Amino acid sequence: EQTPGIKELRTLKIDILTRDILNRESLKNIQAVLAYNKIRYVILHPAFLDKTTQEQAQEVIQAAFGNSSPYFEDSDTKVWRVPEIDQNTANASKILPAFGNGWGNRENGPNNEARRAINSKADLMLFNPYQKPLSIEINSTVQSFGTARNLQILLNEQAQISVQIGLEPTPLKLRLTLSPGLNRLGFQADGSDNAGRKLWFGPLIYT
Numbered sequence: 616e617q618t619p620g621i622k623e624l625r626t627l628k629i630d631i632l633t634r635d636i637l638n639r640e641s642l643k644n645i646q647a648v649l650a651y652n653k654i655r656y657v658i659l660h661p662a663f664l665d666k667t668t669q670e671q672a673q674e675v676i677q678a679a680f681g682n683s684s685p686y687f688e689d690s691d692t693k694v695w696r697v698p699e700i701d702q703n704t705a706n707a708s709k710i711l712p713a714f715g716n717g718w719g720n721r722e723n724g725p726n727n728e729a730r731r732a733i734n735s736k737a738d739l740m741l742f743n744p745y746q747k748p749l750s751i752e753i754n755s756t757v758q759s760f761g762t763a764r765n766l767q768i769l770l771n772e773q774a775q776i777s778v779q780i781g782l783e784p785t786p787l788k789l790r791l792t793l794s795p796g797l798n799r800l801g802f803q804a805d806g807s808d809n810a811g812r813k814l815w816f817g818p819l820i821y822t
Contacts, residue, residue, distance in 0.1 A: 619713035620648035645679035647744035743793040756817040769801035
């Protein structure tokens with residue numbers, strides 16, 4: 616249920632909006648996640664879906680497979696074949712990110728779209744589709760409200776760094792090594808009374 620890509624296909628719902636702190640174009644990497652999990656085909660039976668659900672299914676399929684024609688199609692079934700991923704050319708462009716727990720709705724920030732962390736900890740799911748660790752760099756900006764706060768960054772529940780976040784947008788640069796498969800990146804703010812409500816994140820860019 617928490618695996619990016621598989622979650623969207625199961626629920627027929629996309630959490631990343633057209634303009635968001637995560638790049639919606641990354642949804643094309645659903646194919647890489649499926650290949651990692653040895654899922655070879657995506658099968659859709661439109662006749663079992665009402666009109667609204669068909670539209671949602673088409674949105675997810677479009678995000679994952681673009682305008683590719685089905686591998687097989689008849690009056691009842693549409694099938695898309697999942698290509699293998701080249702394990703010899705690992706790079707951050709194949710990562711599939713997703714929102715975990717703790718995020719609010721998209722908002723208009725001072726210069727672009729932003730999201731607030733609505734709990735003291737907000738999780739970002741990062742799926743590395745390669746069979747080996749992948750080193751990446753993440754850049755963003757974070758802003759605190761009311762008072763400066765200490766933000767602790769955790770990767771798979773292991774502390775990485777702590778950063779002091781001020782009342783103006785603070786650049787955030789992380790260098791991380793993702794394990795193969797699903798990784799959980801946690802942003803945990805100090806303070807009482809759900810301090811995470813006071814943090815505002817700008818677009819997250821990874822390379």
